[in-house]
Amino acid sequence: MSDMGAARPSYDPQDPFAPTAVRSMLQIASPAEAGLRMGPIEKIYLIWLAGGSCDGCTVAVVAATQPPVEKLIAGLVPGLPRVELIHPGVALEAGAAFTENLAMAERGELDAPYLIVWEGSVFENDSSGEGAFYRLGQDRDGRTTSSTEWLSRLAPNAAAVVAIGSCAAWGGIPAAQGNVTGSVGVMDFLERDYRSALGVPVVNIPGCSPVGDNFMETAAGVLLFLQGMGPLPEFDELGRPVWIFGETVHRRCPRGGYYEEGIFAEAYGEKECLVELGCWGPVVQCNISERGMVNGIGGCMNIGGICIGCTMPGFPDKFAPFYAVPPGTLVSATTSRVFGGFIRRMRGVTQQDKNITGRWEGKDKPSGWARFQSRPTKSAKLVHKLYRAYQNTKIGN
Ligand code: SF4
Numbered sequence: 001m002s003d004m005g006a007a008r009p010s011y012d013p014q015d016p017f018a019p020t021a022v023r024s025m026l027q028i029a030s031p032a033e034a035g036l037r038m039g040p041i042e043k044i045y046l047i048w049l050a051g052g053s054c055d056g057c058t059v060a061v062v063a064a065t066q067p068p069v070e071k072l073i074a075g076l077v078p079g080l081p082r083v084e085l086i087h088p089g090v091a092l093e094a095g096a097a098f099t100e101n102l103a104m105a106e107r108g109e110l111d112a113p114y115l116i117v118w119e120g121s122v123f124e125n126d127s128s129g130e131g132a133f134y135r136l137g138q139d140r141d142g143r144t145t146s147s148t149e150w151l152s153r154l155a156p157n158a159a160a161v162v163a164i165g166s167c168a169a170w171g172g173i174p175a176a177q178g179n180v181t182g183s184v185g186v187m188d189f190l191e192r193d194y195r196s197a198l199g200v201p202v203v204n205i206p207g208c209s210p211v212g213d214n215f216m217e218t219a220a221g222v223l224l225f226l227q228g229m230g231p232l233p234e235f236d237e238l239g240r241p242v243w244i245f246g247e248t249v250h251r252r253c254p255r256g257g258y259y260e261e262g263i264f265a266e267a268y269g270e271k272e273c274l275v276e277l278g279c280w281g282p283v284v285q286c287n288i289s290e291r292g293m294v295n296g297i298g299g300c301m302n303i304g305g306i307c308i309g310c311t312m313p314g315f316p317d318k319f320a321p322f323y324a325v326p327p328g329t330l331v332s333a334t335t336s337r338v339f340g341g342f343i344r345r346m347r348g349v350t351q352q353d354k355n356i357t358g359r360w361e362g363k364d365k366p367s368g369w370a371r372f373q374s375r376p377t378k379s380a381k382l383v384h385k386l387y388r389a390y391q392n393t394k395i396g397n
Pocket residue numbers: 249250251253254255256257259272273274275279280281282301307
């Protein structure tokens with residue numbers, strides 16, 4: 001199955017196109033970098049592999065800021081080991097020199113532990129007939145290998161396996177109805193008893209594409225754990241970081257106040273809650289509305305888009321057709337309209353009162369900006385009076 005035992009190619013570690021793992025062995029930490037190490041691990045290899053992917057997860061991680069990936073690669077994040085990235089899309093080396101990195105990991109020849117980060121669905125190559133989906137190099141006997149095979153070979157000795165994006169976590173779009181490639185998520189592929197060399201089940205960072213900072217923050221937490229500098233971050237029963245995916249989009253949405261007061265957008269471009277346009281935010285676990293997409297900017301409903309459930313295992317089939325109103329919306333939106341509408345009106349009355357200082361009571365507004373002078377109605381005055389009396393009893397207590 002593997003190329004172990006065959007004659008090994010030799011590479012010059014000073015050749016910029018030699019395997020990353022070979023070149024890395026020559027690299028000596030700068031004094032600035034060495035001063036930031038606080039744990040036993042000086043560096044760690046991050047082996048990035050892909051299956052059925054659009055490369056969106058790579059783009060998302062390249063855009064991360066907390067911490068930025070280039071600081072991890074430069075070893076400049078305090079406490080964390082330097083990360084040696086082995087990525088088929090950004091590596092300087094190609095062909096056999098690239099897959100030599102993977103072979104070295106399999107043979108146990110790397111001079112540091114390795115993490116696997118998997119992007120895209122895992123292809124079931126039985127359905128590819130004579131071929132293979134996502135071929136990734138050859139063994140030295142000329143046999144073609146696939147990225148799926150490399151996952152099987154490298155996962156047992158990895159310090160941890162992280163599935164980035166919904167395709168890697170759950171199967172995602174490649175595993176949608178029809179699924180001609182037999183796509184599954186990493187967790188399904190490695191099966192529930194899988195544990196990494198350090199005893200960690202598969203970590204899932206879903207999203208299509210995921211938020212880059214969700215990945216970086218989780219990776220940093222896992223690296224601190226590997227350094228012995230903190231506990232293993234908390235994950236839920238599906239391997240998602242709890243602090244990221246423990247709440248719904250809706251609870252953190254900037255449009256949530258409109259929902260609560262029963263005010264809904266009727267068309268894209270309006271500022272109110274989007275639930276009647278098909279938003280699934282009330283049930284979807286994701287932090288995009290709070291964190292934004294890149295460096296706090298963007299993110300679905302922040303820029304006017306509905307939530308289509310892309311972080312969830314049921315995506316996409318259980319959220320299709322996108323842009324149709326979710327089934328429970330009639331009940332929840334009507335309830336919000338009735339109760340939220342009443343509360344909104346009551347708040348309006350209170351707001352009117354709080355826009356007047358005691359010195360202006362019974363007088364016209366002193367501002368030259370006031371186009372017309374409005375006085376509270378008798379019923380509003382009565383409500384204010386009762387409310388004030390109640391407030392005073394509280395102050396008195
Ligand atoms: Fe909730 Fe979606 Fe409305 Fe935001 S836009 S408040 S997530 S239903």
